[in-house]
Amino acid sequence: MEALGRIGTSQSCSSSFESHDDCNAGLLAVWHLTRLPILCILAGVFLTLKWWLSRRNSVGLGEQIVELKIPAQTFQPLSKPITEPGISNIQPTPTPVTKPSLSRAKREPKRVLGSKAGRRVSPKSHPNSETASIRIQPMIFFSSLTGSTEAYAKSVQEQLIEKASASTLEPQIYDLSYIDYDDYFISAPESEAGIKYCYLVLVPTYNIDTVLNNFILHLEETHHDFRIDNAPLTGIIGYSVFGFGDREGWPTEEDGFCSQAKDIDRWLAKLTGRRRAFPLGMGDVKADAKARLMEWVGGIVETMSNIAETGSLGEGVIGSGDAVESDVEEDDTEDKVKSTLGDLEDIGIRTNTKTSLAIDFTTTDTNTLKPMVPKTSPTYASLTKQGYAIIGSHSGVKICRWTKSALRGRGSCYKRSFYGIASHLCMETTPSLSCSNKCVFCWRHGTNPVGTTWRWQVDPPEMIYDGAKEAHLKKIKTMRGVPGVKAERFQEAMRIRHCALSLVGEPIFYPHINEFLTLLHNDHISSFLVCNAQHPDQLAALNNVTQLYVSIDASNKESLRKIDRPLHRDFWERFIKCLDIIRSRRYDMRTVYRLTLVKGFNIDDEVSGYADLIARGLPCFVEIKGVTYCGTSTSAGAGLSMSNVPFYHEVQTFVTALDTELAKRGLHYGIAAEHAHSCCVLMAASTFKRNGKWCTIIDYDRYFQLLESGEPFGPEDYMGEDTPEWALWGNGGFDPADQRVDRKGRAIEI
Structure with missing residues (x-):
């Protein structure tokens, strides 16, 4: 019976399994038939639910921001719509919460009246x-x-x-x-x-x-x-x-x-x-x-x-x-391999040392150096266009407007009134076109070379001297056919009597300046040398000159920096050292402070400072001159215009104030002469008075006698005749032997 029972049970189970398999097969068939619609419906429900939750969170965030009660001044109304990539324009509305655009691929922080929402974002994904x-x-x-x-x-x-x-x-x-x-x-x-x-x-x-x-x-x-x-x-x-x-x-x-x-x-x-x-x-x-x-x-x-x-x-x-990328350039590679162009003067010269050294021109082959002003350079073209004749590789000559004026009997520059120099007898030249300042009143405005040390080719002084005389006389000869040129003065101009080393650049910068001066003096040509008080070593080594100038363009460090714009960082220390050297040379030669007054730069409240500088250097003379405006567009770039040119009465006021300041300090100076047409006044030490009269004129023949004697002598030893009456302070300073004319050449009755 048990066996029959087990057999019956087994048959019923088998029958049950068969019916179950049939059921599974039916469900599988139904799934295959309906799976695609079911998946689509589920996806739709899921996306709908997600959108609903996202919208609910956004509204909740906006409500939370409103509840923070941030002060009204934190959010300013927008004057223009905000436009950002991927975000629709948001017009300014009184509602503090705006709805996000549904077209954005990436949800960004909400904007509340133009400011960010309170959600924290990564600094790299959005600015703070x-x-x-x-x-x-x-x-x-x-x-x-x-x-x-x-x-x-x-x-x-x-x-x-x-x-x-x-x-x-x-x-x-x-x-x-x-x-x-x-x-x-x-x-x-x-x-x-x-x-x-x-x-x-x-x-x-x-x-x-x-x-x-x-x-x-x-x-x-x-x-x-x-x-x-x-x-x-x-x-x-x-x-x-x-x-x-x-x-x-x-x-x-x-x-x-x-x-x-x-x-x-x-x-x-x-x-x-x-x-x-x-x-x-x-x-x-x-x-x-x-x-x-x-x-x-x-x-x-x-x-x-x-x-x-x-x-x-x-x-x-x-x-x-x-994060720094792996191919970062080495920091000091170029320092180990080569230096940069170095100083201004060694343009094109590449060295293998980090610090450039001064060059000894007595042992160095200068053929390896480059010229200061190559003939193919824009500097050469610019200077020659301005009327310069370039001598060799670094020197220049030019005749000024006063030379042309003197040839026609229309007056000479202030040197005629102060020192007895007729402009048509004067050669204006320089053995160095390079300068170490970028003065705001400079006529060249960056067209001439600049530098702090000499590293160019060096032309021999004989070549510069001969070339300068030849070029000067050639320019004089071009005046032969100019209407009004006087024959006697044209002939006189063929004999150079004076040399103004003040054309452009820094004459004492030239390594052989003393040899050049000797050539001038051997031909009895007087030397008027101007320096900018930035090269004390060269100034201290300078031989005797007829008259030594130093430019004093400001009375304090800050003003000097603004008006002269020197290249040397220790420009003030160099400046003061040069003034001390001028004082030490006071009893060897005639020394002069040249003050160029630029309104708005170095006139206001600086009289006392100038008096201090004069007390330090004790020059024989002080020339006070108003700046001359050249009228170029580059002048405006330097901050200079006609408004910076002082009227002559302003220069006179400055001079009288300076005279008072010097008297307060117990310094014996006085106002000696003037040249109103040049807007220039001369102050002189009282030692240049003879029998109560000013004697600022130079006896040039006496100077060369003293120089050739080899004996020590001082500046008072070659004082000339009395300063002419027409040149004295208050008389204008125009030579009555000449004729003043207006811009069209018509005579002006004085």
Whole structure:
């Protein structure tokens, strides 16, 4: 029975299993038939539920923000709709909560009247409140000798104004010839909160020395100055450099194409902590300069927009504070391999030493050095266009307007009234066209070379002397056919009697200046040498001259820095040392302080300071002259205009005030002579009075007798005749033997 029971049970189970299999097979068939519609319905339900929850959370967030009761002044009404990539325009409404756009691929924080919602976001995905308020101030720096780079710089300024975003301020533009590097390249300029500076530098490349080379030297010295931080310009948001070159002269970058732009880019990388906002741009002036520049500007515009949005140069970019890439350029590689252009004077000279040394011209083969002013250079073209005759590689000659005036009997310069020099007998020359200052009143405005030490070819003094005389007389001969030239004066002009070493540049800069002076004196040509009080060693080694000038353009350090813009960093110490040397030479030769008055620069409240400087150097004479405005556009770039030219009565007022200050100090000076037409007045020490009369005229024959005797003598030993009555203070100073004329050459009755 049990067996039968087990068999029956087994059969029933088997039957049950078969019916179950049939049931599963039926359900599987139904699933296969309906699975696609079911999955679609479930997906729709899921997406609907997710959308509903998202909308509910958004509304809850907006309600929570309203409940925070943030002060009303925190959120200012919008004056314009906000437009962001992927977000619809949000019009300003009185409702503090706006609905998000459903078209966004990525949900972003809600906006409440133009400010961010309270949800925390990653700084790299969206700017924080501080970053959102950043405004970029582009500062365009350029150097231009012929004007081409200046035109490009102004074009960049216009492009930035047109294309830059609202967060970019109007670009400021600066000529490197007319700024003080310490104001911009030792520390970042001070600015209002939220304003970040971006430096843009546009420079040409020349194989001659220009102001640009001194700028490169300044960057190098700043980097190596132990008193200054390694990266003092980290306060700026970024920088970029664009260079102009000529591939005909330098086919490749290795050969020098845009080499100066590369040097500036390298030093700025060091000074800014590698905040290179955009790569170095380079263009060939004869091919693709304009196209490459436009590409560079486009990159600058995009970069500044990104900076304003993110607050940094970008993730992974060196200098942004983010991760540094693995191919970082080595910091001091160039220091180990080569130096930069070094000083202004060794343009084109590459050395393997980090510090350039002074050159001993007695043992050095000067054929390896380059000329100061090559004949193919724009400096040469510019100076010759201004009327200069270039002698050799670094000297020049020019005849001034007073020479032309004297030839026609229309009057000589102030030297005729003060010292008895007729202008048509005077040669104006210089053995060095290079200068160590960039004075705001200089007529050359950066067209002449500049430098702090001599590292050019050195022409022999005999060649300079012969070339200067030949060029001067050649220019005099061009006046032969000019109407009004007097035959007797033309013949007199063929015999040079005086030499004014004050044309342009720094005469004592020339290594063989003493030999040059000897050549002048051997021919009985008097020497009037002017220096700018920046080379004390050369001044101390100077031989006797007929009259030694030192330019005193300011009474204090700050004013001197602004008006003379010296290249030497220790310019004030050099200046004071030169005044001490002038005092020590006071009893060897006639010494003169030349004060050039520039209204708005060195006149107001400086009389007392000038008196102190006179007390320090005790010069024989003090010439006070109003600045002459040359009327060029570059003068405006230096901050100079006709408003800076003092009237003659203002010069007279200054002179009388200075005379009073000197008397208070017990210094025995007086107002001796004047030349109103030159806006110039002469003060002299009382030792140049004889029988109560001023004797400022020089006895030139007596001077050469004393010089050739070999015996010591002083400046009073070659005083000439009494100063003419017409030249004395209060009488105007115009020689009655000449005839004053107006601008059209018509006689003026005095």
